[in-house]
Amino acid sequence: MTTWRQSATRRRFALLTLTVLPSLYxxxxxxxxxxxxxxxxxEWITISLFFLLFCWISVGFWTALFGFAVTLRHSTxxxxxxxxxxxxxxxxxxxxxxxxxxxxxxxxxxxxxxAVYESLRATGELDRFDFFLLSDxxxxxxxxxxxxxxxxxxxxxxxxxxxxxxxxxxxxKRKSGNxxxxxxxxxxxxxxxxxxDADSLMAGDTMVQMVRTMxxxxxxxxxxxxxxxxxxxxxxxxxxxFNGALCGxxxxxxLHWWQLGDAQYxxxxxxMRVEPFMKxxxxxxxxxxxxxxxxxxxxxxxxxxxxxxxxxxxxxxxxLPGSFEETPPTLIDELKRDRRWCQGNLQHGRLVFSAGLVPxxxxxxxxxxxxxxxxxxxxxxxxxxxxxxxxxxxxxxTYFTGPGxxxxxxxxxxxxxxxxxxxxxxxxxxxxVLGLVAAVIGRKTRLFGGSGRMFTSALLxxxxxxxxxxxxxxxxxxxxxxxxxxxxxxxNVQTRDDLGTTWEDAFRAHWWCCLLGILWGGFxxxxxxxxxxxxxxxxxxxxxxxxxxxxxxxxxxxIAARRAGLFxxxxxxxxxxxxxxxxxxxxxxxxxxxLPLRSGQGFLRAVVDPKVCALHCSLxxxxxxxxxxxxxxxxxxxxxxxxxxxxxLTNHQKLELxxxxxxxxxxxxxVWSLPPHRAAAWGLVHSYQTCNPVDAEKSNS
Amino acid sequence: MRRPPLDxxxxxxxxxxxLYAAALDLPPYEGLELAYESLSATPQAxxxxxxxxxxxxxxxRGRGLEVHDQQGLHISSFPPMKRGVMVAEPLDRLPWFTxxxxxxxxxxxxxxx
Numbered sequence: 001m002t003t004w005r006q007s008a009t010r011r012r013f014a015l016l017t018l019t020v021l022p023s024l025y026x027x028x029x030x031x032x033x034x035x036x037x038x039x040x041x042x043e044w045i046t047i048s049l050f051f052l053l054f055c056w057i058s059v060g061f062w063t064a065l066f067g068f069a070v071t072l073r074h075s076t077x078x079x080x081x082x083x084x085x086x087x088x089x090x091x092x093x094x095x096x097x098x099x100x101x102x103x104x105x106x107x108x109x110x111x112x113x114x115a116v117y118e119s120l121r122a123t124g125e126l127d128r129f130d131f132f133l134l135s136d137x138x139x140x141x142x143x144x145x146x147x148x149x150x151x152x153x154x155x156x157x158x159x160x161x162x163x164x165x166x167x168x169x170x171x172x173k174r175k176s177g178n179x180x181x182x183x184x185x186x187x188x189x190x191x192x193x194x195x196x197d198a199d200s201l202m203a204g205d206t207m208v209q210m211v212r213t214m215x216x217x218x219x220x221x222x223x224x225x226x227x228x229x230x231x232x233x234x235x236x237x238x239x240x241x242f243n244g245a246l247c248g249x250x251x252x253x254x255l256h257w258w259q260l261g262d263a264q265y266x267x268x269x270x271x272m273r274v275e276p277f278m279k280x281x282x283x284x285x286x287x288x289x290x291x292x293x294x295x296x297x298x299x300x301x302x303x304x305x306x307x308x309x310x311x312x313x314x315x316x317x318x319x320l321p322g323s324f325e326e327t328p329p330t331l332i333d334e335l336k337r338d339r340r341w342c343q344g345n346l347q348h349g350r351l352v353f354s355a356g357l358v359p360x361x362x363x364x365x366x367x368x369x370x371x372x373x374x375x376x377x378x379x380x381x382x383x384x385x386x387x388x389x390x391x392x393x394x395x396x397x398t399y400f401t402g403p404g405x406x407x408x409x410x411x412x413x414x415x416x417x418x419x420x421x422x423x424x425x426x427x428x429x430x431x432x433v434l435g436l437v438a439a440v441i442g443r444k445t446r447l448f449g450g451s452g453r454m455f456t457s458a459l460l461x462x463x464x465x466x467x468x469x470x471x472x473x474x475x476x477x478x479x480x481x482x483x484x485x486x487x488x489x490x491x492n493v494q495t496r497d498d499l500g501t502t503w504e505d506a507f508r509a510h511w512w513c514c515l516l517g518i519l520w521g522g523f524x525x526x527x528x529x530x531x532x533x534x535x536x537x538x539x540x541x542x543x544x545x546x547x548x549x550x551x552x553x554x555x556x557x558x559i560a561a562r563r564a565g566l567f568x569x570x571x572x573x574x575x576x577x578x579x580x581x582x583x584x585x586x587x588x589x590x591x592x593x594x595l596p597l598r599s600g601q602g603f604l605r606a607v608v609d610p611k612v613c614a615l616h617c618s619l620x621x622x623x624x625x626x627x628x629x630x631x632x633x634x635x636x637x638x639x640x641x642x643x644x645x646x647x648x649l650t651n652h653q654k655l656e657l658x659x660x661x662x663x664x665x666x667x668x669x670x671v672w673s674l675p676p677h678r679a680a681a682w683g684l685v686h687s688y689q690t691c692n693p694v695d696a697e698k699s700n701s
Numbered sequence: 702m703r704r705p706p707l708d709x710x711x712x713x714x715x716x717x718x719x720l721y722a723a724a725l726d727l728p729p730y731e732g733l734e735l736a737y738e739s740l741s742a743t744p745q746a747x748x749x750x751x752x753x754x755x756x757x758x759x760x761x762r763g764r765g766l767e768v769h770d771q772q773g774l775h776i777s778s779f780p781p782m783k784r785g786v787m788v789a790e791p792l793d794r795l796p797w798f799t800x801x802x803x804x805x806x807x808x809x810x811x812x813x814x
Contacts, residue, residue: 279790
């Protein structure tokens with residue numbers, strides 16, 4: 001792989017040329033459509049924004065086109081998997097699989113872990129892998145639930161020697177700090193680490209292939225796989241995963257074509273070489289105050305840039321199947337996630353000029369910023385266009401602007417306008433057409449539910465994307481603006497299920513978007529009806545944001561679409577073994593429980609359930625060295641809890657009690673000795689009482 | 702066994718002890734045996750003495766509230782550590798600015814000399 005740098009230079013030059021030159025031509029065309037041909041400042045602002053946006057969508061278009069060409073030619077040039085080691089894997093090449101957790105649903109986590117674990121066992125290489133559940137969970141209930149789930153999993157899969165659990169007391173630097181903490185403690189035991197997200201899935205064979213590829217390419221530091229979206233039932237989730245299945249591979253092949261060894265790391269479903277990662281990839285804190293300072297939220301791009309800076313290759317293994325993830329199930333979940341990503345990407349602006357970074361990673365930082373910044377540019381473009389349309393109506397035209405006596409008439413060329421519209425549409429929609437063509441040529445239409453259904457699904461998905469694009473634009477613009485203004489963004493947990501958004505929630509979240517759409521559209525319809533029709537694809541969906549958000553989040557609609565054969569993906573038609581295993585794990589009936597406590601009631605379980613209490617105390621006892629002052633305070637807390645019930649404790653106080661095995665044992669014994677009316681508050685009810693502690697309390701009172 | 706009059710207090714004590722024995726997940730006979738012993742040794746019909754007796758029986762039999770591994774140590778959920786270092790390498794975010802500052806500094810110090 002010594003020549004990839006020369007090829008990369010040539011390919012990137014081609015991409016740059018193909019992006020910039022047509023964009024300049026399109027901007028010139030746009031200029032000719034302006035009433036005053038660039039004579040006003042407003043027109044020049046509009047043209048500049050148009051040029052930037054045209055460049056932005058051109059990059060996506062050419063990436064897909066290159067990917068299509070690579071796929072069509074079955075070209076595997078520079079694929080890192082070609083050099084993978086085929087013999088037995090070196091005994092020292094041990095791999096840690098990391099699952100960072102932050103208050104996740106442990107039923108889903110252990111089901112996924114079980115599927116991956118058994119899939120890996122089937123390869124016969126399980127002994128080379130260890131799994132680490134790395135918790136940053138801050139809730140007492142979540143902490144205990146994780147411990148209990150870990151032990152249940154180990155017992156069910158005889159995995160005590162291969163599956164480990166660690167919880168950090170302080171989640172400094174969030175996910176990147178969590179991984180760094182692992183590296184400091186156990187990193188030296190492993191040559192590689194595979195990083196998952198809580199919803200990641202990977203086939204055992206894929207993981208072994210990743211290790212083999214790393215073994216065969218000694219200069220590769222990070223190998224990123226292309227995760228396919230799966231398991232969604234909501235309409236928006238299914239449409240997104242269909243689009244990913246149709247076009248994702250093309251984009252990945254295209255990205256690989258021009259990025260080569262300067263690729264990016266997407267935060268999960270990736271294998272990394274631990275030693276150079278520990279040496280070079282600790283993400284720095286950004287100095288100063290405000291949202292663009294402190295811990296870098298989108299640490300993955302930075303880690304890739306640092307790895308590359310140290311001379312290690314970062315590659316995208318676009319040909320490795322068997323890597324899966326789940327997308328947000330609702331629009332609100334997606335927007336919540338985007339808020340975090342937006343802040344993280346904007347922080348990269350402070351790293352663009354850092355010493356030693358390869359030029360492409362500087363551009364990729366800018367690209368990440370533009371992922372959200374382009375929304376603001378688009379909004380500014382629309383506002384400036386609307387202002388121009390308003391000025392054109394309200395301000396009387398000046399025909400005699402030149403020195404002579406001849407008037408200068410504003411001209412309008414509908415042919416050029418249509419050409420420009422067609423070119424923009426081509427850039428936006430041709431990648432989807434290429435995805436369809438690739439599926440037809442590759443005889444994969446059956447996997448998408450048949451030709452007719454595949455084309456219908458693509459059409460519906462395009463329509464849905466077009467409807468949702470203005471909403472995403474408004475929200476992304478808001479995020480960019482608020483972040484730059486210094487409003488803090490928290491680390492929200494995604495709701496990774498398909499419960500859907502209620503109409504009430506949708507209106508509460510999006511009412512202002514609806515109002516904006518109605519006011520903007522109404523104003524333009526009154527002032528300049530001709531321009532309103534050009535603007536209607538933006539303002540009409542905006543006015544309908546709340547209904548769109550509620551409707552697209554419905555699982556019932558997604559399931560109905562699936563029954564009709566729409567938005568079907570290859571992973572549904574011919575699911576990978578690891579996905580089948582996941583469904584089996586999720587369908588497995590819940591184990592018998594003696595006590596009527598749900599798995600999510602972690603604190604109650606730690607106090608009441610003798611097995612959970614014993615496990616929790618034992619895990620802490622090994623590392624427990626409290627001070628006298630702490631002991632006294634915790635004793636008071638235990639007595640308070642006993643007197644007033646668990647609801648009297650704050651989460652912080654519960655955490656403190658959970659950190660003290662002596663007080664927990666005392667509380668456990670005391671609760672079991674309480675009379676029934678007080679024990680019910682702890683969920684300790686007898687067979688003739690109701691199983692819900694809250695109801696039990698009510699019945700007792 | 703002395704058969705106490707079956708009032709509500711006895712029922713509650715019996716149910717609580719049996720519930721605990723069930724929650725412990727002991728082998729069925731052992732759990733019932735412990736419950737039997739603690740109830741038969743309880744002097745009065747009340748939950749508290751019955752449970753206290755149950756706990757002391759458990760301790761006598763070495764079944765305290767702890768989980769041990771094969772070496773008899775408290776169970777650990779992670780393997781022995783092999784500590785390493787991971788610190789951020791110096792990252793000059795504005796190298797041209799740093800360079801300019803150094804040059805100016807050198808220039809001013811040169812002037813002074």
